[in-house]
Amino acid sequence: MKKKIGFATVMLLVALSILSTRFYEVSLPVWHLLGGGNGPDPATLHLRGEFVESNLGAAQDREGFLTVRMIAQQYVFVPQCIIVPAGVPIRFRITSADAVHMLSFLGTDYGLKAVPGTVTEARFTFSKTGEFKIPCHEFCGAGHYAMRGQLDVVPQDQFSSLRPGERRTCGPG
Amino acid sequence: MGQVNRKAPMRTPVRWLVTLAAMFALLAIPLLRLRGDSSAQQPSEEPPVRIPSNVAWTRETLALVSSGDPFRGLLLARRCNHCHGEEGFSAVPVFPNLAGADRLSFWKQMEDFRSGKRISPVMQVQAAGLSTRDSADLAAYYSMLPTARDPQDSRSFPQTMQDPSLATIAIRLILFGDGQRGIPPCQSCHGPVSYVNGAPLLAIQNESYLQDQLEHFANGYRSNDINVRMRSIARQLTAQEKTAVSEYYGAGLGPGVYSR
Numbered sequence: 001m002k003k004k005i006g007f008a009t010v011m012l013l014v015a016l017s018i019l020s021t022r023f024y025e026v027s028l029p030v031w032h033l034l035g036g037g038n039g040p041d042p043a044t045l046h047l048r049g050e051f052v053e054s055n056l057g058a059a060q061d062r063e064g065f066l067t068v069r070m071i072a073q074q075y076v077f078v079p080q081c082i083i084v085p086a087g088v089p090i091r092f093r094i095t096s097a098d099a100v101h102m103l104s105f106l107g108t109d110y111g112l113k114a115v116p117g118t119v120t121e122a123r124f125t126f127s128k129t130g131e132f133k134i135p136c137h138e139f140c141g142a143g144h145y146a147m148r149g150q151l152d153v154v155p156q157d158q159f160s161s162l163r164p165g166e167r168r169t170c171g172p173g
Numbered sequence: 174m175g176q177v178n179r180k181a182p183m184r185t186p187v188r189w190l191v192t193l194a195a196m197f198a199l200l201a202i203p204l205l206r207l208r209g210d211s212s213a214q215q216p217s218e219e220p221p222v223r224i225p226s227n228v229a230w231t232r233e234t235l236a237l238v239s240s241g242d243p244f245r246g247l248l249l250a251r252r253c254n255h256c257h258g259e260e261g262f263s264a265v266p267v268f269p270n271l272a273g274a275d276r277l278s279f280w281k282q283m284e285d286f287r288s289g290k291r292i293s294p295v296m297q298v299q300a301a302g303l304s305t306r307d308s309a310d311l312a313a314y315y316s317m318l319p320t321a322r323d324p325q326d327s328r329s330f331p332q333t334m335q336d337p338s339l340a341t342i343a344i345r346l347i348l349f350g351d352g353q354r355g356i357p358p359c360q361s362c363h364g365p366v367s368y369v370n371g372a373p374l375l376a377i378q379n380e381s382y383l384q385d386q387l388e389h390f391a392n393g394y395r396s397n398d399i400n401v402r403m404r405s406i407a408r409q410l411t412a413q414e415k416t417a418v419s420e421y422y423g424a425g426l427g428p429g430v431y432s433r
Contacts, residue, residue, distance in 0.1 A: 046224060052224065054221065054222055071400055074357075075357035076357065142366045143361030146350035148354075
């Protein structure tokens with residue numbers, strides 16, 4: 001009996017360790033579980049909540065974090081170009097308005113999944129400065145391959161601090 | 174008897190089960206903390222909320238729009254005929270053609286005219302005289318109008334391309350977009366490859382109307398697109414690209430349901 005249980009435990013550990021390397025393939029149900037149906041309704045993002053269009057982009061929040069809010073939708077990221085300082089932890093809050101999208105920050109190690117009905121949150125620190133492309137890394141429809149945003153990482157002294165209520169993006173508007 | 178037999182082999186697995194449960198509980202702690210974090214933090218001060226359009230594609234809205242009555246729409250359409258043509262094709266290219274219009278798109282524009290989210294001195298007055306239900310009926314009627322050419326009709330569509338050399342640029346943008354700048358292909362939302370809710374049919378649209386709308390999206394005069402979708406795209410287009418795409422669609426060459 002002991003042998004059997006030991007064998008079962010070992011197999012379980014092996015399975016878990018394999019699954020943990022394929023995290024991105026099993027993470028979707030986890031995000032849905034965490035969202036618990038309490039996330040924003042993808043159809044009414046523009047009407048209420050934190051993802052109204054006047055609240056998107058980089059903002060300074062009460063804890064002193066720089067928070068970037070973005071919407072991924074078929075087939076553009078909004079805002080399409082975001083600007084952040086280097087060497088500072090940046091909080092991303094991302095949701096999707098339709099399908100599942102994935103932001104992969106090319107040239108860095110970071111990626112983020114945008115799931116409809118769920119807010120994905122992460123803290124990233126960008127050490128290199130420069131312009132990084134953000135292609136969509138999860139097939140989302142016919143225009144998927146042309147869906148691309150941009151991340152501008154500037155030195156910290158070139159990023160003037162945000163006034164309360166100010167939302168910053170690069171690019172026009 | 175039975176109880177004793179059942180209990181004896183259960184003991185060891187129960188211990189294992191408890192251990193496993195404890196392991197999973199330990200794993201779950203960071204997940205729960207993550208969840209608590211995200212709900213607790215709020216931005217310190219929020220800018221005034223800007224709402225682009227009161228329309229949201231909820232289940233009820235979709236049901237309302239798709240249940241429009243085309244026969245009632247036919248009667249209501251008598252007041253639209255003067256500008257938009259009796260067959261849904263206008264005689265002047267600055268007015269949009271309505272034949273074969275996408276129902277959701279048509280209905281949303283009427284709602285936005287009524288609520289003042291889209292600015293047009295003429296259409297805001299017209300839309301004020303219609304109810305939500307009337308707009309749905311009109312949308313049903315216009316979506317059913319045929320788009321084929323009619324020799325008896327005085328329509329301005331299709332226009333000829335002023336500069337045929339722009340066709341290459343237009344085809345590239347309509348079929349493939351520009352991935353480097355993040356411009357998706359027109360046909361991935363406006364059809365015929367795939368559609369999104371509220372995207373109008375472009376294949377039968379007039380050149381001047383399209384050009385105006387692209388300009389207005391780019392400079393923010395028109396801002397009733399949900400989640401800044403068209404504004405993000407139009408801002409990136411150069412003047413030449415806007416002209417190219419509008420002229421190409423205006424000449425009836427764009428992919429879609431239009432048949433010559």
